[in-house]
Amino acid sequence: MMRTYPIPFNEEARVAAVQNVPGLTRDNQEVFDSLCYATAALLDCPIAHISVIEEDMQWYKSVIGIELADMPKCNSFCTHTIMSEAPMVVTDLSLDPKFKEHPMVREGGPQARFYAGVPLVLSSGYRFGSLCALDVVPHDMPDGKTLKVLEHLGKSVVAALEKAPAEPAAEETDQGHATFLTLVGHELRTPLTIVNGGLRLLENKLEDNLTKRLARSSINSTDHLAKLVESILKFSNMATGELQLNEQAIDLSNLLQEIGEAHAPTIADGGKTLRSFEPQMTETVLLDPEHMNICVASLLLNSFLHGGNVIDLSCKLDPNGDIEIMVTDDGNIDENLDLAELYRPFIVGGNVEQRDTKGGLGLGLPMTRKLVELHGGEFEVRANPSNTEACIRLPRWRLAQ
Structure with a gap:
């Protein structure tokens, strides 16, 4: 079963920052229980807790109204809460496509129905968990004043945790390579x-019509790339390397068709073929179109530079109802290549048959993986006897309702 929760773009740095906060221990203090009681009373809920989200698990600084053991992230509502600066409110979890099959919502579990939480943000800018309230019956949407008070309670949790430092200091982390945001901000713009x-x-x-057409095509491509860069920067935090989604309900088939048409001339000029995209989905999908454009364009470019002569782009729903976007080419990967290496930055694949190591820094596939995980999906490259497949899988809850 595929993972269905999103992974922050800056997850490695975020987890390191969380683990380096001296006050963030499992030892509880009365002030945190008091803040949970205030949250439960504010939202008229029987349950409230302060969650801490690490690499694979969620644990609790304080819990009132229920006993909770450490929880895997796949069972956590708060892994979704920390993906945004705004409060996350779900008035009826059983009606939300993201959560209706969640083990804490469906029959056999606690059958939670209402959730309201705010992300807890350290003075360094990194999100470490949430302050939230839950109920087993649906609620109406809280008004703006109530949510504003909830946000202030969340800030009080952080202040109590960090002892309200006068001069917040940015967390220093050794990330080895420049982050993607630094790359696009300073190296591409x-x-x-x-x-x-x-x-x-x-x-x-230019006077020759063919040459002028090629120049115009190149201008359009740079205009498009500049638009993508600006969109990424608009929804990013340069201090923490965090990236936010600008989610929209998108006709995925149309989006992929537009991407394919934009890149078909370049692929054809290189002596290769991008076969006509045949729409296989009629459903609308909730995603960030600029991010998905970057992902698919990166996979097409990778096939163009390192793959076979025929490239296919397709999308469909798999037997589980999850969304699959595929870029397939008729090239072959060396059987001795460790595919896991392809997901590491600055790795271009080594000794690969029909896939030279020219044309990139090896950022495309790692970037695609991180952007797909930001959407709560999975990305993998599959080496088959007759072709190579790059598959983006998005959870079925992203089908727009």
Whole structure:
């Protein structure tokens, strides 16, 4: 069964920051229980807790109204809460496609129905968990004033935890390589502007129609890439390496068709073929279109540079109802290659048949994996006898209702 919870883009740095907070221990103090009681009273709920989310598990600084043991992240509502700066409120969990099959919601479990929580953000900017309230009956949506008080209670949890430091200091982490956000902010924006301007000057001087068409195509591509970069930066936090989703209800088939049409001329000019995309889904999907554009474009580019001569792009629902986006080419990966290496930054694959190591820093597949995990999905490359498949799988709760 596939994982269905999202993974923050800056997860490694976030977990390291959480584990380095001196006051964030399992030893409870009365102040945290008091804040939980205040939260439960505010939202008229029998249960409230302060959760701490680490790499694989969720544990509790304080719990009132129920006994809770450590919980795997796949059973945690709070793993979703920390993905946003805003409160997360679900008035009836049994009606929400994201949670209706959750073990704490369906029959046989506690049958939770109402959830309201706010992310708990350290002074360093990293999210470590949530302050939330739960009930076994649905509630109406709390008003704005109530949610504002809940946010202030969340800030009080952090202040009590960190002893309200006068000068918040950013957490220092050794991440080895520059983060993606630094890369796009400082390494792509400036050269993109230069390339785009140069191409526009060149287009005005060209007379041959074919050459002018190629120049115009290149200008359109740089305009598109610049738009993607700006969108990523708009929903990012440069201090922590965090990335937020700009989710929209999207016709996935149309989106993939547009991506395929945008890249087909480049693939054809390189002597390869991108077969016509045949829509296989009519459902609307809730996702960040710019992020998914980056993912699919990266996979197409990877197949173009390192794959076979024929490339296919497709999407469908698998037997479990999960969403699959596939980029397949007729190239073969060396059987001695460790596929896990492909997901590491700055690795381009080593000794690979029909896949040279030119054309990239090895950031495409690791970036795709992190953006897909941010959506709560999974990404893998599969080496088959006759082809290579790159598969993006998104959980079925992303089918827009």
